[in-house]
Each structure stands twice: as C-alpha cells, then as structure tokens.
Amino acid sequence: MSLRDALKIPSSQITDEAVYRERRQFLAAFAAVPALALPGCSEAEPPPPPKTAITPAQARSGFRTDEPLTRFEDITTYNNFYEFGTGKADPSKAARTLRTRPWSVAVGGHCAKPGTVSLDDLIKGLTPEERVYRLRCVEGWSMVIPWLGVPLAAVLKRFEPTSQAKFVAFTTLADPKQMPGVAYRSIDWPYREGLRIDEAMNPLSLLATGIYGKPLLQQNGAPLRLVTPWKYGFKSIKSIVAIDFVEKMPETAWHELQPSEYGFFSNVNPNVDHPRWSQKTERRIAGTTSKLFAERIPTRLFNGYADQVAGMYTGLDLKKWF
Ligand SMILES: Nc1nc2c(c(=O)[nH]1)N[C@H]1C(S)=C(S)[C@@H](COP(=O)(O)O)O[C@H]1N2
Ligand SMILES: [Mo]
Numbered sequence: 001m002s003l004r005d006a007l008k009i010p011s012s013q014i015t016d017e018a019v020y021r022e023r024r025q026f027l028a029a030f031a032a033v034p035a036l037a038l039p040g041c042s043e044a045e046p047p048p049p050p051k052t053a054i055t056p057a058q059a060r061s062g063f064r065t066d067e068p069l070t071r072f073e074d075i076t077t078y079n080n081f082y083e084f085g086t087g088k089a090d091p092s093k094a095a096r097t098l099r100t101r102p103w104s105v106a107v108g109g110h111c112a113k114p115g116t117v118s119l120d121d122l123i124k125g126l127t128p129e130e131r132v133y134r135l136r137c138v139e140g141w142s143m144v145i146p147w148l149g150v151p152l153a154a155v156l157k158r159f160e161p162t163s164q165a166k167f168v169a170f171t172t173l174a175d176p177k178q179m180p181g182v183a184y185r186s187i188d189w190p191y192r193e194g195l196r197i198d199e200a201m202n203p204l205s206l207l208a209t210g211i212y213g214k215p216l217l218q219q220n221g222a223p224l225r226l227v228t229p230w231k232y233g234f235k236s237i238k239s240i241v242a243i244d245f246v247e248k249m250p251e252t253a254w255h256e257l258q259p260s261e262y263g264f265f266s267n268v269n270p271n272v273d274h275p276r277w278s279q280k281t282e283r284r285i286a287g288t289t290s291k292l293f294a295e296r297i298p299t300r301l302f303n304g305y306a307d308q309v310a311g312m313y314t315g316l317d318l319k320k321w322f
Contacts, residue, residue, distance in 0.1 A: 064132045082191070094181070095217075100222045105119065105122050107290035126151075145211060169245075170194065171242035196312075204308050207225040231268060247288055261274060282297060285295075
C-alpha cells in the first residue's frame with residue numbers, strides 16, 4: 001500500500017479514533033516499518049501514538065518530526081484566515097464558499113519567464129511530498145502538521161528569476177464576494193507576505209497543497225499556501241494568487257499594519273518578545289476535546305529548525321531584524 005493510499009480515509013469517518021488510526025498509519029507508513037498490531041485499548045483512553053524513529057537523514061533535513069501530530073479536526077477548525085473573519089472558528093464555517101478550482105497564479109517581476117499559469121501547470125511534474133512540520137503562531141500556540149506539498153524552490157526556478165530578484169512577494173486572493181472578512185479592514189487587503197530569495201529557495205520552504213494526505217481545505221489556504229516552519233505562522237500566506245520577484249524588501253500586510261510588532265523576517269525567536277507578550281513559551285494544541293490547549297512548552301530558536309536555517313542569518317542582528 002502506498003503512503004498516499006494509506007492516508008485515504010473518507011472525511012465522514014473522521015472521528016477521534018479514525019484520526020488516531022490515521023495517525024498510526026501515517027507514522028507507520030512514513031517510517032516504512034511493518035504496521036504494528038493494534039493493542040487492545042479502552043475507547044476512553046487510547047494509548048499514545050507509537051514513537052517511530054526518524055532516520056538521521058530525515059532529522060538532518062528537518063522534513064519530519066516524530067512529535068505527536070495535531071488532530072485533523074483541530075488543524076481544520078482552529079484557524080487564522082482573516083479574509084473569513086477574525087475568530088478561530090470563523091474560517092472553517094465561512095470558507096466553504098471559496099472556489100478553489102479553477103485557480104491560477106500570476107508570476108511576474110524579475111524573471112525570464114513570467115506568466116499566469118493554472119495551479120496544475122504550476123506544480124506539473126512535481127510529486128507532492130509529505131512534510132511533518134511544527135507551526136508556531138506569533139500568538140503563542142502551535143501545532144504539528146503533516147503537510148503535502150512541493151518545494152517552493154522547484155516552482156520558483158521554473159520562472160527563471162534573474163539576479164535582480166532579491167525577494168519574493170506573495171499575494172492572497174481578496175474577493176469580497178467569496179471572502180466575507182474582506183468587507184472589514186482588519187488589515188489592508190489583499191494579504192501580502194514576502195521572503196528573501198535565499199529563504200524562498202531554502203529546502204524547508206514548501207508550497208502546500210494538502211494535509212493528512214488529503215487536499216487542503218479552504219480554511220487552511222486551499223488550493224495553495226506557503227509554509228515556512230521556522231517563521232511565525234503569519235508568514236505562511238494562504239490561497240496564493242500572485243508571486244512576484246522583486247528587488248526591494250516588499251511591504252507585507254502585518255508589518256504594514258503594525259511595524260513595531262510584526263517584522264519582515266518574523267523568525268521564531270524565544271529571545272525576542274512581542275511588545276505585548278512573551279515569546280519564550282507556547283501552547284501546543286493538545287488534541288483532546290475537553291482541553292484544547294496543553295501546558296506551555298519552551299519555544300525554540302527558529303522553531304527548532306536552526307540547523308537548517310541559521311546559516312542564512314549569520315551576522316544579522318535578530319533583535320533589530322525581528
Ligand atoms: N491570507 C492569509 N494567510 C494567512 C492568514 C490570514 O489571515 N490570511 N493568517 C496567518 C496566520 S496568523 C497563521 S498562524 C496561519 C494559520 O494557518 P492555519 O489556519 O492553516 O493553521 O496562517 C497564516 N496565513
Ligand atoms: Mo498566526
């Protein structure tokens with residue numbers, strides 16, 4: 001059974017138990033170890049997910065962690081997607097109206113081959129990879145998410161960026177007909193984000209198309225969203241319609257709204273507090289219906305991805321360039 005097939009569980013079956021089994025299958029398939037026999041367990045208290053060892057290569061790459069996965073139900077109902085409202089439960093309710101097909105992305109700026117391409121053409125020939133990443137929101141909560149996606153670098157290279165392409169700017173759809181939150185100027189729409197070109201080309205940067213082996217749901221940024229796991233979650237821009245290669249550091253939606261609180265880099269950093277709260281700890285979304293949040297755990301520099309990304313910031317004052 002392929003990994004993809006192992007993960008095909010109809011959403012109608014997504015109960016806590018199904019998610020748990022899915023998690024087991026996922027971890028087992030990923031570790032390429034023989035599936036373990038299900039131990040007898042009471043329904044009230046399922047045993048913890050099996051600890052599957054990750055290979056040294058996987059550990060080095062940062063592409064996978066063996067931390068327990070956040071439940072599909074939590075990943076898809078506890079969201080930030082202000083285009084559909086500012087409440088955590090708003091996107092899962094309001095985003096169903098977002099039409100994600102057909103979808104195209106306009107790629108332009110400093111590149112040899114600009115153009116507007118369909119989503120299918122954008123990722124043609126690239127097989128979505130499974131990546132299990134931590135996601136740390138600037139608000140102080142976090143999740144562990146099994147994404148499906150393609151390396152951002154592989155997509156960007158198709159457009160042949162020139163030497164003037166120092167940064168990459170991303171834009172989300174802003175259609176008030178499909179996105180009720182756009183009627184309110186919580187931020188100055190469209191939502192915009194950006195990366196320095198080396199950050200965009202870093203192997204960790206992913207263009208996600210799925211979660212738990214299934215296509216992305218609208219609330220998670222379908223059909224295409226950025227994932228940069230060493231940065232605060234707001235850098236992971238959703239429902240992307242434009243990608244531009246630019247020479248100057250692009251203005252971004254959160255920085256524009258409150259430059260003293262949200263920097264361009266926004267690398268996860270426990271030593272640089274948000275002006276209004278500490279960033280030293282975080283609460284991992286726990287995955288029990290009775291208690292949404294677990295106890296606080298320490299936040300790690302670059303969200304635990306220092307081995308993969310710290311080299312890009314040598315000599316950069318991370319307090320100044322927060
Ligand atoms: N277009 C857009 N992208 C966005 C946001 C948003 O409001 N609009 N919120 C960001 C924030 S603050 C976070 S923490 C993540 C949340 O992603 P998730 O809901 O899939 O967990 O999406 C980011 N991407
Ligand atoms: Mo966030």
